[in-house]
Amino acid sequence: MLITSIGQGLLWAPLVIGVFLTFRILDIPDLTTEGSFPLGAAVTVSAMLSGQSAVVASLLGFLAGCVAGWVTGILDTKLHMPSLLAGILTMTGLYSINMHVMGKSNVPLLTQKVLTNYLPATWSSDLQTIVVGLVVTGVVIALLIWLFKTRLGLSLMATGDNPAMSAANGIYTDRMVILGYMVSNGCIALSGALIAQSNGYADIGMGIGTIVIGLASVLVGEIFLHGRQMWVRLSGMVVGAIIYRFLLTVAMGLGFPVDDLKILSAIILVVVICLPILRTKVKTRQQLKRYLKQIGADEHESTTSSLKRQASPEGLLSRDGK
Amino acid sequence: MKDVSLTIEPGDFVAVIGNNGAGKSTLLNTIAGTLPADAGQLTLAGHDVTRKSVAYRAKWLSRVFQDPKLGTAGELSVSQNLTLAQRHTGSMSLRRYRQASQDATYRELLKSLNMGLEDRLTTQVKYLSGGQRQALSLLMATLSQPDLLLLDEHTAALDPQTSRQVMALTQTIVETHQLTTMMITHKMSDALAYGNRLVMVQDGQIKLDVRGAAKANLQQDKLMALFAE
Numbered sequence: 001m002l003i004t005s006i007g008q009g010l011l012w013a014p015l016v017i018g019v020f021l022t023f024r025i026l027d028i029p030d031l032t033t034e035g036s037f038p039l040g041a042a043v044t045v046s047a048m049l050s051g052q053s054a055v056v057a058s059l060l061g062f063l064a065g066c067v068a069g070w071v072t073g074i075l076d077t078k079l080h081m082p083s084l085l086a087g088i089l090t091m092t093g094l095y096s097i098n099m100h101v102m103g104k105s106n107v108p109l110l111t112q113k114v115l116t117n118y119l120p121a122t123w124s125s126d127l128q129t130i131v132v133g134l135v136v137t138g139v140v141i142a143l144l145i146w147l148f149k150t151r152l153g154l155s156l157m158a159t160g161d162n163p164a165m166s167a168a169n170g171i172y173t174d175r176m177v178i179l180g181y182m183v184s185n186g187c188i189a190l191s192g193a194l195i196a197q198s199n200g201y202a203d204i205g206m207g208i209g210t211i212v213i214g215l216a217s218v219l220v221g222e223i224f225l226h227g228r229q230m231w232v233r234l235s236g237m238v239v240g241a242i243i244y245r246f247l248l249t250v251a252m253g254l255g256f257p258v259d260d261l262k263i264l265s266a267i268i269l270v271v272v273i274c275l276p277i278l279r280t281k282v283k284t285r286q287q288l289k290r291y292l293k294q295i296g297a298d299e300h301e302s303t304t305s306s307l308k309r310q311a312s313p314e315g316l317l318s319r320d321g322k
Numbered sequence: 323m324k325d326v327s328l329t330i331e332p333g334d335f336v337a338v339i340g341n342n343g344a345g346k347s348t349l350l351n352t353i354a355g356t357l358p359a360d361a362g363q364l365t366l367a368g369h370d371v372t373r374k375s376v377a378y379r380a381k382w383l384s385r386v387f388q389d390p391k392l393g394t395a396g397e398l399s400v401s402q403n404l405t406l407a408q409r410h411t412g413s414m415s416l417r418r419y420r421q422a423s424q425d426a427t428y429r430e431l432l433k434s435l436n437m438g439l440e441d442r443l444t445t446q447v448k449y450l451s452g453g454q455r456q457a458l459s460l461l462m463a464t465l466s467q468p469d470l471l472l473l474d475e476h477t478a479a480l481d482p483q484t485s486r487q488v489m490a491l492t493q494t495i496v497e498t499h500q501l502t503t504m505m506i507t508h509k510m511s512d513a514l515a516y517g518n519r520l521v522m523v524q525d526g527q528i529k530l531d532v533r534g535a536a537k538a539n540l541q542q543d544k545l546m547a548l549f550a551e
Contacts, residue, residue, distance in 0.1 A: 162391075162392070170409050
């Protein structure tokens with residue numbers, strides 16, 4: 001069960017990394033995800049059905065995602081739309097595009113060679129999935145680590161952190177935001193391409209709920225692996241993707257029907273957002289109790305409760321004071 | 323603002339004062355590019371920049387914000403912030419930004435601030451104090467020796483002692499590099515003590531523009547009287 005989760009998690013990892021790029025680096029919750037994920041799947045499957053190799057088709061899927069990200073970026077920066085609305089518009093528009101690309105709502109692969117077929121057939125399907133996932137996710141992470149070591153990557157991080165300061169230092173922030181959207185949605189579409197090949201079909205509805213899956217995985221990953229260095233943060237995203245898949249597998253093992261997985265995803269997201277807030281609250285209360293005990297002021301219960309209310313806990317969603 | 327015509331000569335250190343709502347921030351934001359000019363023309367070092375973006379104007383001008391949090395990127399380290407301030411490297415470059423030789427230069431520069439920042443190159447800026455952030459912001463703004471340095475009430479958010487420290491630092495840096503500077507302040511004493519030129523803005527217009535000896539002889543009570551008019 002765990003092995004299957006690792007394989008599936010690695011295929012979902014590019015999606016989580018993509019969501020991480022917009023959500024954590026650019027500080028934007030990008031709903032384009034819900035459209036670019038099936039777009040990657042649709043483009044890849046269609047390309048394979050028309051004779052392209054799995055590698056070329058997957059790259060085409062990635063590029064299609066970049067174009068979707070570019071559209072959202074233009075809506076956000078050049079047309080000054082709120083980023084949430086920009087994402088919703090692209091996502092909605094992509095539904096029609098995806099239908100046109102696929103021609104019908106579900107397109108199965110026939111005898112086409114998918115990425116895992118490049119590996120020895122003697123390997124188990126779990127092992128094949130893990131190797132393909134490791135290679136693709138590894139390449140994505142390596143390229144991103146390189147990007148964030150360049151001046152361009154630094155400008156990208158600065159833009160997400162403090163746009164006013166970035167512009168004052170000569171960074172064209174619009175271009176950075178557009179670039180961020182493109183790379184992010186490229187990764188998300190690539191994940192869609194991998195999942196479609198793993199499932200053996202592309203489906204118009206496969207994007208539903210992907211933003212929740214992505215956000216939940218980002219937050220889960222950050223609970224397990226957190227640091228400032230980019231390779232730690234990106235590895236955390238892979239860990240998040242795998243743990244998330246594992247949680248879903250466990251839930252299905254407990255007898256949850258497939259239709260209930262979406263609400264389960266939403267609940268997991270709520271829990272991982274609330275957990276750190278609760279933890280901070282409990283910690284503050286304990287520290288306060290210990291401190292009051294030290295100075296021998298146990299009897300002032302009233303001050304404790306008023307102080308407790310003042311301590312504002314910070315959740316994972318909020319960023320620390322800049 | 324209406325009918326404003328202001329020419330700043332190279333080497334000028336202009337102090338701009340005015341009541342709240344007089345238009346001094348509008349003047350500065352129009353120069354910086356955060357507010358577009360409805361009419362008129364703006365030239366920087368001989369280039370017409372009236373319709374240009376903030377980022378484009380950064381070729382010639384730097385700015386220190388009033389809020390210490392605005393001038394620096396909190397999630398990034400001290401050395402990363404300093405790298406961002408090095409304009410000539412190009413913000414879209416695919417070169418690695420971190421070089422070991424650079425750290426020594428940065429450490430030297432930070433030492434001159436006397437804020438204990440030289441040992442905190444890798445610290446995230448959000449953990450620094452307001453004074454430290456503002457000093458860093460000042461250093462960043464002057465790193466590429468801009469043609470025009472804009473100071474937007476940059477000591478207003480600091481406590482009195484830090485405020486004096488940052489003001490003294492400003493004076494030193496501006497003098498060493500002979501920077502052309504425009505400083506907005508609401509402290510009359512600072513406006514009188516610093517700079518070779520004083521501009522007073524009222525009701526969106528320039529009410530007073532004195533320089534050199536006339537500025538040096540200006541008294542606080544006389545300035546107060548002008549305010550009241």
